[in-house]
Amino acid sequence: MAVGQREVPRAAVVTRRGSSGLLAYVRTEQARYGYFFILPTLLYFCVFVAFPLVFAFYLSFHNWNPLSDQRTFVGLDNYAELLRSESFIGSVTNTIVFTVGVIGLTVVFSLLLASTLNQGLRGTGLFRGIFYSPVVTSFVATGLVWLWLLDPGYGVVNYLLGLLGLPRPGWASDPAWAMPTVILTFAWREVGYFTIVYLAGLQGIPESLKEAARIDGANFWQVFWRITFPLLMPTTLFVMVLGLIRATQISFGLIYVMTGGGPVGATDVIVLHLYQQAFEFFRMGYASAVAYVLFVVVFAATLIQFRVLGRRTEF
Amino acid sequence: MAVLGLSRRQRHLAWQALLYVVLSAASLVVLLPYIWMVSTSLKPSAEVFTSVPHFIPQSPRWQNYLDVLRTYQVGQWLINSFIVSSIEAAGVVSTSILAGYAFGRLRFWGRDAIFFMYLGAMMVPIQVTLIPSFLIVGWLGWIDTYEGLVVPRIVAFFGVFLMRQFFLNFPSELEDAAFIDGSSRWRALWQIVLPLSMPAVAALSIFSFTAAWNDFLWPLVVVNSEEMKTVQLGLSSMKGELSDWSLIMAGATLSALPLLLLYLVLQQYFVRGVVMSGLKG
Numbered sequence: 001m002a003v004g005q006r007e008v009p010r011a012a013v014v015t016r017r018g019s020s021g022l023l024a025y026v027r028t029e030q031a032r033y034g035y036f037f038i039l040p041t042l043l044y045f046c047v048f049v050a051f052p053l054v055f056a057f058y059l060s061f062h063n064w065n066p067l068s069d070q071r072t073f074v075g076l077d078n079y080a081e082l083l084r085s086e087s088f089i090g091s092v093t094n095t096i097v098f099t100v101g102v103i104g105l106t107v108v109f110s111l112l113l114a115s116t117l118n119q120g121l122r123g124t125g126l127f128r129g130i131f132y133s134p135v136v137t138s139f140v141a142t143g144l145v146w147l148w149l150l151d152p153g154y155g156v157v158n159y160l161l162g163l164l165g166l167p168r169p170g171w172a173s174d175p176a177w178a179m180p181t182v183i184l185t186f187a188w189r190e191v192g193y194f195t196i197v198y199l200a201g202l203q204g205i206p207e208s209l210k211e212a213a214r215i216d217g218a219n220f221w222q223v224f225w226r227i228t229f230p231l232l233m234p235t236t237l238f239v240m241v242l243g244l245i246r247a248t249q250i251s252f253g254l255i256y257v258m259t260g261g262g263p264v265g266a267t268d269v270i271v272l273h274l275y276q277q278a279f280e281f282f283r284m285g286y287a288s289a290v291a292y293v294l295f296v297v298v299f300a301a302t303l304i305q306f307r308v309l310g311r312r313t314e315f
Numbered sequence: 316m317a318v319l320g321l322s323r324r325q326r327h328l329a330w331q332a333l334l335y336v337v338l339s340a341a342s343l344v345v346l347l348p349y350i351w352m353v354s355t356s357l358k359p360s361a362e363v364f365t366s367v368p369h370f371i372p373q374s375p376r377w378q379n380y381l382d383v384l385r386t387y388q389v390g391q392w393l394i395n396s397f398i399v400s401s402i403e404a405a406g407v408v409s410t411s412i413l414a415g416y417a418f419g420r421l422r423f424w425g426r427d428a429i430f431f432m433y434l435g436a437m438m439v440p441i442q443v444t445l446i447p448s449f450l451i452v453g454w455l456g457w458i459d460t461y462e463g464l465v466v467p468r469i470v471a472f473f474g475v476f477l478m479r480q481f482f483l484n485f486p487s488e489l490e491d492a493a494f495i496d497g498s499s500r501w502r503a504l505w506q507i508v509l510p511l512s513m514p515a516v517a518a519l520s521i522f523s524f525t526a527a528w529n530d531f532l533w534p535l536v537v538v539n540s541e542e543m544k545t546v547q548l549g550l551s552s553m554k555g556e557l558s559d560w561s562l563i564m565a566g567a568t569l570s571a572l573p574l575l576l577l578y579l580v581l582q583q584y585f586v587r588g589v590v591m592s593g594l595k596g
Contacts, residue, residue, distance in 0.1 A: 295439065
C-alpha cells in the first residue's frame with residue numbers, strides 16, 4: 001500500500017489529466033489531421049507564393065537577363081528608372097483610365113440590370129442566364145469577336161452606325177478610340193458577372209423596408225436612392241474592390257489580343273508593360289520592380305476604397 | 316389616380332413593358348456577338364468582307380471547321396486545354412477540401428496564422444509571382460510541358476477560403492455520430508461530410524475548370540511549341556497570322572463551345588459559385 005499511497009498524488013494528476021486526457025487526445029488527433037490536410041496547400045504556398053514574393057523583391061534590385069545569366073546588383077536603379085520612364089508613366093495613366101472606365105460602366109449597368117431582374121417579372125431566370133453567359137467565354141475569344149464586330153471597314157457596328165448617319169470610328173486601330181474599345185469590350189464581359197453579384201445583394205434587402213417607405217409616400221427614385229442604394233453599399237464596395245483587381249490584373253489577355261498595347265501605346269497598361277519587359281526584352285529585374293509597384297498601387301487603392309466606401313456602409 | 320390619363324393598371328402594364336424593353340435590349344447586346352461569331356464562322360471568304368453584312372450566311376460553309384482543324388492544331392489545343400483544365404480543377408478541388416476542412420473544423424497550433432497568410436496570398440497579383448514561378452518551372456525542366464502548365468496552378472487559395480466557409484456552417488452532429496460509432500476522421504470526411512458538400516464541391520469544380528480553360532497569361536509564358544498550346548493560346552496566335560475572320564471565328568466558336576454547353580446544362584452551379592465567392596465572405 002506504500003506504493004499505492006505514493007501513487008495517490010500521481011493518480012490525482014492522472015485523473016485530472018484523464019478528463020483532459022480525452023481532450024489532449026482529441027487535440028493531437030485534430031492537430032495531426034490538421035497539419036496533414038493543409039500540407040499540400042502549405043507546400044504550394046512556400047514554393048509558389050512565399051519564395052516568389054521574396055525572390056521578386058530581390059530581383060527588383062538587380063539587372064538580370066536570364067539568357068546571359070549575368071546578375072548585377074543595381075540598388076534602387078530599377079525603381080528610379082521606371083519612375084522616370086515615359087512608357088511606364090504612360091502605362092500607369094492608361095491603367096487608371098481603363099480601371100475607372102470599366103468600373104464606372106460595370107457599376108451602372110450591372111446595378112440597372114440587377115434592379116430590373118429583381119422586379120419579379122416572368123422570364124427572369126432566362127434573362128439572368130443570358131446576362132451571365134459572357135463570363136463563361138474567355139477574354140481571348142471575347143476580344144477577337146469584338147475586334148471583328150468593331151472592324152473599321154467590315155464590322156457590323158460601323159455598318160449600323162453608317163446606317164444611322166453617325167461617324168464610323170477606327171476603334172482598335174485608332175489611337176484615340178483604342179482605349180474606349182478595350183474598356184467597352186472588357187465591361188461587356190464584366191457586367192454579366194457583377195449583375196449576379198448585385199442581384200444577390202438586392203435579394204438580401206428586406207422588402208418590408210421598401211414597403212414601409214412606399215407607405216410613407218416615397219416614390220420609386222426616393223426608395224432607390226434613400227433605401228436600396230445605401231443598403232447595397234457593402235455590395236458596391238465588393239464590386240469596386242473586385243472590379244479594381246480584375247481590371248488591373250486579369251485584363252491582360254483581352255488587351256493583348258485586341259491591341260497588344262497599341263496603337264502607339266494607347267492601351268499599354270501596367271500588366272502589358274510588365275509582360276513585354278520580362279518576356280520580350282528579358283529584363284527580369286526591371287519587370288520585378290514594375291510588379292512590386294503594381295502590387296503597392298493596387299493594395300493602396302483597395303485600402304482607399306475600404307476607407308471611403310467602408311465608412312459609408314455603417315449607419 | 317390618373318397620371319397622363321392612365322389608370323393604375325395601365326401604368327403598371329406600361330412599367331412592366333419598359334422593364335421588358337430594358338431586359339430585351341441588354342439580351343440583344345449580349346447575344347449578338349455570339350450570333351455574329353457563329354455566323355461568320357460559316358461564311359465563305361467572299362461573304363465575310365461585304366459592304367452589307369448578312370446575319371445568316373447565304374451559302375453556309377461547314378468546311379471552314381474542317382479547314383481550321385486541318386490548318387491549325389486546334390484539335391490538339393482542345394485536348395491540351397481539356398487535360399490541363401481537368402487536372403487543375405481536380406487539384407484545386409481536392410486540396411481545397413482538405414485545407415478547407417482543416418481550417419473550418421479542426422483546431423491546431425498556428426491554424427489562424429496560416430489561414431491569414433492564405434488570405435494574404437489571394438491579394439498578391441499574379442504578376443508579382445509570375446517571373447519567379449517561371450524561373451522555378453525552368454529549374455525543374457518543365458518549360459513547355461503539362462507539368463509546367465498545371466503544377467503552378469494546382470492550388471487556389473480562393474477555393475480553400477470557399478470550402479472553409481462551407482465547412483464552418485456544416486452541422487457537427489452528423490460527424491460526431493460517426494466518431495461515436497468509431498469512424499476515423501478520414502472516413503467521416505469521405506463518407507459523411509463530402510457527400511453532403513456536393514453543391515459547394517460542384518460549384519468549385521466548375522469555377523476552377525472554367526478559370527483554367529480560359530487562362531491565358533500562364534500558358535503564354537510557359538508554352539513554346541505548337542503541340543503544347545492550350546486553345547486560348549492557339550486562338551490568339553491565329554489572329555497574328557491571318558485576317559481570315561471566318562477561320563478565326565470558327566476557332567473562337569470551337570474554343571467557347573465546350574464551356575457554353577456546360578453552362579447551358581449546369582447553369583445553377585456556375586451562378587452559385589459567384590454568389591458563394593462574392594457574398595459569403
